[in-house]
Amino acid sequence: MRLSIDHRTTYRFTAPQGRIVQLLRMTPPNTHDQTVADWHISVDCDARLRQHRDGFGNLTTMLYAEGPLERIEIAVAGEVVTSHSDGILHGTFEPLPPALFLRATPATTADGALTDFARTIMGSRVPLAGLHAINDALCRRFARSTGRPEPGLTAAQAFAREAATPRDLAQMFVACARAVGVPARYVTGYCDLRDGGRATAHGWADAWVEGLGWVGFDPMLGLSPEEHHVRVAVALDAAGSSPVAGSRLGEGEEELDVEVTVSAQ
Known part of the structure; x- marks a missing residue:
């Protein structure tokens, strides 16, 4: 089966943030039972992305974004073939x-x-x-x-x-x-x-x-x-x-909105 995935995470802040650091566990691995045909992570602001593996063997991405930031959207999209x-x-x-x-x-x-x-x-x-x-x-x-x-x-x-x-x-x-x-x-x-x-x-x-x-x-x-x-x-x-974990430097509150679409092709 070929599954198409779109996962959007949006943070909105009541006060501008000076810096945001996020650990993203949002990249599926290739195994004998699933093959990643296409996958990419995008951010709607200037940000640095660094790929790693954590201690459990998960594929991770570190995200670093400098402010001032009033919102940030992390968009993940791709296709995975499963069996x-x-x-x-x-x-x-x-x-x-x-x-x-x-x-x-x-x-x-x-x-x-x-x-x-x-x-x-x-x-x-x-x-x-x-x-x-x-x-x-x-x-x-x-x-x-x-x-x-x-x-x-x-x-x-x-x-x-x-x-x-x-x-x-x-x-x-x-x-x-x-x-x-x-x-x-x-x-x-x-x-x-x-x-x-x-x-x-x-x-x-x-x-x-x-x-x-x-x-x-x-x-x-x-x-x-x-x-x-x-x-x-x-x-x-x-x-x-968890898909997203991290910290922010700044005052105020945050509002989180998550939208996920998964469909069979």
Whole structure:
């Protein structure tokens, strides 16, 4: 499948900013299951862009812009060709051992309720079957929230609610997998499956299964990610793989607007 992606992030400031530094995790890698046919990042002001890889192996771009700036728009566009893989990753760059992804973060620490949920569903199942069961159970348990994810909301806090965003569901899956001793990580990317007619940047999870390697799980769908998904970055939690992170030098408040279009060609 050939997916066309347009992702625009606009910041507006109530006072001019003297300098902006941003870390962009917005470039998908080439793997055996996805090929980047075209990809570019543009900024609507004078800026320096520097390409790097972070400690998780993600492709990153550092953006440096000097002020005064009252707004800045970061536009990402391109096309990615994806293929069916039964959710199993092939040919990804993996600089870290799977065991590192047993490490909990404040956002993905399983409390008693999450731990009991994960262990009850896993039961005596083999890991792959148990992980699919957890993925399906999370999908069925929560109504889908279409709002912007609440900053700072943890997996344990989200589990106590009736509705969840894709980010919250993925962090809950990561917490559940680690609670039963399975390395798991958060994945940011894109998906062309729409909710209310609008595609958005998406989040799901990977879990390490002995004999198979990394396997993707999308608890928003209750399925493994396939050719409708484009993976971009991985980390221990959503904050560690967020598309944009950085700092600004200046007074005033900021307003953020994000528009994402994903379509199959």
